[in-house]
Amino acid sequence: MLVKEVQLGCEALGATHYYPAEAEKKSLVFRRSLYFVKDMATGEIITTKCIRSIRSRYGLPPKYSYILLGKKVNKSIEQGTSVS
Numbered sequence: 001m002l003v004k005e006v007q008l009g010c011e012a013l014g015a016t017h018y019y020p021a022e023a024e025k026k027s028l029v030f031r032r033s034l035y036f037v038k039d040m041a042t043g044e045i046i047t048t049k050c051i052r053s054i055r056s057r058y059g060l061p062p063k064y065s066y067i068l069l070g071k072k073v074n075k076s077i078e079q080g081t082s083v084s
Contacts, residue, residue: 033059034083040073051083059083 020028032053040050046068053062059082060068068083 029057030055031057032062033057034062034065034068035059036077036079036081036083039079040077042073042076044073046071046073056082 032055034051035054035056036050037052038050040046044050048069051065051068053065
């Protein structure tokens with residue numbers, strides 16, 4: 001009896017998925033990503049005034065912004081370019 005109840009409880013919790021579900025794939029385009037909001041010359045340092053989280057999924061996810069801050073740009077970048 002106890003074994004059956006534990007198995008029933010495990011089934012109720014469901015499975016863990018680390019990838020987007022089929023129903024979620026269409027809405028991935030509406031997620032936010034990082035974009036440069038000003039022109040940057042080679043060697044400039046990336047600050048919070050240089051990048052912004054914008055709703056278009058073609059750049060780096062915002063959760064990685066802490067990695068970029070304080071880094072130097074290795075080539076000139078135009079405003080509106082996605083961070084990759």
